[in-house]
Amino acid sequence: MTRTVITGISGRMGSTLVRLAKAASDLPVVGATVRPGSPLAGQDAGLVARLGTPLDVLAQDDLGRALDGAKADVVVDFTGPEATLQHARICAERGVALVVGTTGFTPEGRAQLEAHARRVPIVAAPNMSVGVNLVIRMAAELARVLGPSFDVEVLEAHHRMKKDAPSGTALKLAEVLVEALGRTKDDLTFAREGQTGARPPGEIGVQALRGGDVVGEHTVYFFGEGERIELTHRATNRDQFAQGALRAARWVAGRAPGLYDMADVLGLQGKT
């Protein structure tokens, strides 16, 4: 049994996590949170997460309170960068493992997460889907084999409510492509406009679309002479992100402190 606390349970991911944890036999939800000051605080978590049935756990508007007496093994957090960093501090102080799906951290925020991971085990990944994590590895392999004669572009599309751009997954894809091609971050181009001139060799483009209810789509294009490869992942609902996060929750509870990613959880060894 992995005793689980879920944060941000009124959100798109938080409510999905509550539903899927409840359906699992080994992940009792022993605590849940909503934003501080939320009118949903004090209501049953099952109703807040729109399950239609009570969970017999009250939504708290403070993670510390949700952890009090809960004997939690792990906290699963998909909220926003500021909230996640507060939650990571509380987990570090309480000695509770953490799974972070939140994206959009600044470099300073990421450094804070690394500091907390010196005290407790943390799995942080911009995309918890097993399929996406395999696509990330395939993109690196394609880049290595195709080499510099192919022009590489990353395109992502998400729903109109998404707050960060480019997506965390697109940034992760860019990071592994930079490494696989022996490039630097200076080779990344995030937008094009005006008299850009011919495409510089070695440039890696990263572009974001926003609209409607798109759950999450990522394509890596490899444009060659006379051929083109497109590596695409399309999420059509959020369940696979949540299932990946719950798999990470089972894996991280009881581990040594450290900052882990989904490649660790999935046992994907070697370079990306």
Ligand SMILES: NC(=O)C1=CN([C@@H]2O[C@H](COP(=O)(O)OP(=O)(O)OC[C@H]3O[C@@H](n4cnc5c(N)ncnc54)[C@H](OP(=O)(O)O)[C@@H]3O)[C@@H](O)[C@H]2O)C=CC1
């Ligand atoms: N790694 C992955 O696989 C995935 C990552 N994500 C990332 O997860 C994050 C959340 O996405 P999504 O669910 O769509 O966003 P939502 O806005 O739907 O959900 C976020 C929730 O967090 C709540 N919240 C904000 N601050 C706090 C706090 N201090 N304590 C408790 N709850 C809080 C919000 O409350 P309120 O509504 O009151 O503001 C909201 O309900 C984003 O960073 C997104 O990019 C998303 C999908 C997959």
Ligand SMILES: O=C(O)C1=N[C@H](C(=O)O)C[C@H](O)C1
């Ligand atoms: O905000 C979202 O919705 C998603 N965010 C993640 C990201 O930024 O990569 C993952 C997924 O594509 C959905």
